[in-house]
Amino acid sequence: MKKINRIVIWMVLLGAILGVFVIFAAQWTLHKTSSTEFCLSCHTMQAPYEEYLGSKHFQNQKGIRAECADCHIPQGGMDYLIAKLRASKDIYHQFITKKIDTPEKFEDHRLEMAQTVWAQLKANDSATCRSCHSMDAMDLEAQSADARKMHEMGAKEKQTCIDCHKGVAHFPPEIKMDDTALQGLEAQAASAPASAKELYVVSAGALGDLATLYPATQLHVLKTTGTSRRVEIRGSQMQGSEQVIYYAAGQRLVLASLSEKGQQALNVLSDWKKDEYGNAWRDVALQGDWSTSALASREPMWDYARKLDNVYCAGCHAPIPAKHFTLNAWPSVAKGMGARTNISENELDILSRYFQYNAKDMNK
Secondary structure (H helix, E strand, O other): OHHHHHHHHHHHHHHHHHHHHHHHHHHHHHHHOOOHHHHOOOHHHHHHHHHHHOOOOOOOOOOOOOOHHHHHOOOOHHHHHHHHHHHHHHHHHHHHHOOOOOHHHHHHOHHHHHHHHHHHHHHOOOHHHHOOOOHHHOOHHHOOHHHHHHHHHHHHOOOOHHHHOOOOOOOOOOOOOOOHHHHHHHHHHHOOOOOOOEEEOOOOEEEOOOEEEOOOOEEEEEEEEOOEEEEEEEEEEEOOEEEEEEEEOOEEEEEEEEOHHHHHHOEEOOOOEEOOOOOEEEEEEEEEEEOOOOEOOOHHHHHHHHHHHHHHHOOOOOOOOHHHOOOOOHHHHHHHHHOOOOOOHHHHHHHHHHHHHOOOOOOO
């Protein structure tokens, strides 16, 4: 009996020792496989690592560095274990399926991988971001005006970090919209009814030899003859820039660029009147012949613009409401952001005008 008890005691002790060893071995393994050095043991991680080296998370004025695990693996609990289990699929694809074992294949799957990470961060409310950053700890007054405005909006709308910071440490995937949406827009323009009293320009086109009209400019139809329409555009001129027709006094949304003949053909509707900044404006109208297709409503163009916004803008941050900036502020904002994408010049023009026509200081 004593012999059996000794065996049981030794088995319990051995089991306890083995248990402790397994726990420490598991902890050691989990820790080591979370290191940046381990991540870089896969050669396909070299490209994202080089992107990280150029980011603020690697080097900044405060000397605070976030390693791979700091952003990709929650600090503890079930989220930590789940993240480690999910990471095993990367090893599987690296060595078994060879899905991402070359730079070319990696780029082909960059969007898919990025969307997976974005979805995980969205689901856990950007837990790894918030392990270092907290809205409560932010000194908003010390931030730039734009950053302060975006953070205030994010807090108000209960957004999470990844909504706006998708390209924070790695290059965002290049996303390009196919031509289907534009072709649909052009088809709707071609089918605008001949009885339409108002039309809207789809892409920059000539009003005879008088002017170049730009997307979304409203045309008041005076007369229709076959495929040609006699139309009128109405807007404002600023003194010193008489070659341009703007949307309204003080609102620099360009409707048309005038030739010399177009400037002479203008119908002046009011006298010069100065705005609060000392610029003089007057209301004008211009009539001419328009033979290019046009939309009977701006809404199809705005649908197209929202798709552009979702493709090119939402790849880096949550959509910014058009009412977030003024009509005059939007062009520089859109141009600055557009430079970070592969959006075409025509697409960016339409997107900018969507924001301008729906800006916070527009009445309609």
